Amino acid sequence: MGLDYYKILKVDRNAKDDDIKKAYRSLAMKWHPDKNPNNKKDAETNFKQISEAYDVLGDPQKRALYDQYGEEALNSVPPGGGGFPGGGGFPGGSHGGSTTFQYNPRSADDIFSEFFGFKSPVGRGGTGDMGGRPGFPRGGPFSEDIFAQFRNAAGEGSVHMPRKGAPIERTLHCSLEDLYKGTTKKMKISRDVNDASGRPSTVEEILAIEIRPGWKKGTKITFPEKGNEQRGVIPADLVFIIDEKPHSLFKRDGNDLVISQKISLVEALTGCSVQLTTLDGRNLTIPINNTVSPTYEEVVKGEGMPIPKEPSKKGNLRIKFNIKFPSRLTSEQKSGIKRLLTSP
Incomplete structure (x- = not known):
C-alpha cells in the first residue's frame, strides 16, 4: 500500500x-x-x-x-x-x-x-550553511521561530509569511421581526478564485446567513476566507454586520421592547385596556388598573426580545403612555372634577 x-x-x-x-x-x-x-x-x-x-x-x-x-x-x-x-x-x-x-x-x-533558500536551519562552526545567498544571517543557534531571523533581512533571500487580506465588511439590514423570531438570509456573492493550475476564474456562491433570535445591532457574522484569492495572499474574511431597521410601533432598549400608547385623561384616571399585536403575531390584551401619570410605565414581564444566550427567556415589554388632555372644560365640568377630586 x-x-x-x-x-x-x-x-x-x-x-x-x-x-x-x-x-x-x-x-x-x-x-x-x-x-x-x-x-x-x-x-x-x-x-x-x-x-x-x-x-x-x-x-x-x-x-x-x-x-x-x-x-x-x-x-x-x-x-x-x-x-x-x-x-x-x-x-x-x-x-x-x-x-x-x-x-x-x-x-x-x-x-x-x-x-x-538555505540548506540547513542550523549554523555550522559559526559560519552556517545558508547556501551563500544574500540577506541571510550566518551562524547562531537554531531558534524555534526561524522566521524571526529574517524579518529585518534585505535582499533576495528574505522570507515573507503570506499576509491575510483585510476583512471585507458588509451591512446586513434586518427587521425587528427578523431579530425577534430569527431567520436565515441568503446572500449571493461573486469572487475570484484560482484553479489547480493557478489560473484565475470568477465563481458565484450562495451564503446562508443564520440570524438567531435576540441578536443585536452590531453583531458580526464571519465567513472565513471568502474574499478574492490572490497569489501570496490569504483570502480575506467576509464579515456581515447586523443593522436594525426602524419599526413602526416598537423600539428596542437592550432586551426590552418599548411601545407608546395614547389614552384619554379619563382612561388614565379610571383604567383601561391596551390591545396590541406582538412581533410574532399574537394578540395581547393588557389591563391597566393603576392610575396613569405622565411618567408611568406598565411593565409586562417576558414579552420583550429573546435573550441571545438564553433564547427561552425574554426581556420585558414596557408600555409608555401619551395622555390626551381635554382642550376645553366648561365651568360645570371644572366644578364637577374639582368636587370629585377633593371629596374625602
Whole structure:
C-alpha cells in the first residue's frame, strides 16, 4: 500500500496550495535532520517522506495524477515516457490518446533548499550553511521561530509569511421581526478564485446567513476566507454586520421592547385596556388598573426580545403612555372634577 501524502502533511484532500505550503514549512523545520542530532535516523525518514509528499502535492500535475491513480501511478511511469501497467497511459491526451508523464523525484535537501533558500536551519562552526545567498544571517543557534531571523533581512533571500487580506465588511439590514423570531438570509456573492493550475476564474456562491433570535445591532457574522484569492495572499474574511431597521410601533432598549400608547385623561384616571399585536403575531390584551401619570410605565414581564444566550427567556415589554388632555372644560365640568377630586 502506497504512502498517503495528505496524511503525511496533515492536510485534507481539499487543501489549497497555501495550506500545503504551510504544512510543509512547519513539518520540514520540525524534522530536518540537522535539528534532530539525537534522533537522526527517524528524522531523516520523516524528512524524506515530508519532502516527497510536498514534491507531489505542491505540483498541480503530479497532484492530479496522484489523486486519480495513487502513488503507484507516479512510480509506474518509466523515464522517457510509456504508460501504466497493461498499456494504459495518463488519460487526457489530445485526439483521445494518452499523455505520458515523467516523474523524477527530487532529493529532500534540494526541495528544502529551493523552498527556504538555505540548506540547513542550523549554523555550522559559526559560519552556517545558508547556501551563500544574500540577506541571510550566518551562524547562531537554531531558534524555534526561524522566521524571526529574517524579518529585518534585505535582499533576495528574505522570507515573507503570506499576509491575510483585510476583512471585507458588509451591512446586513434586518427587521425587528427578523431579530425577534430569527431567520436565515441568503446572500449571493461573486469572487475570484484560482484553479489547480493557478489560473484565475470568477465563481458565484450562495451564503446562508443564520440570524438567531435576540441578536443585536452590531453583531458580526464571519465567513472565513471568502474574499478574492490572490497569489501570496490569504483570502480575506467576509464579515456581515447586523443593522436594525426602524419599526413602526416598537423600539428596542437592550432586551426590552418599548411601545407608546395614547389614552384619554379619563382612561388614565379610571383604567383601561391596551390591545396590541406582538412581533410574532399574537394578540395581547393588557389591563391597566393603576392610575396613569405622565411618567408611568406598565411593565409586562417576558414579552420583550429573546435573550441571545438564553433564547427561552425574554426581556420585558414596557408600555409608555401619551395622555390626551381635554382642550376645553366648561365651568360645570371644572366644578364637577374639582368636587370629585377633593371629596374625602
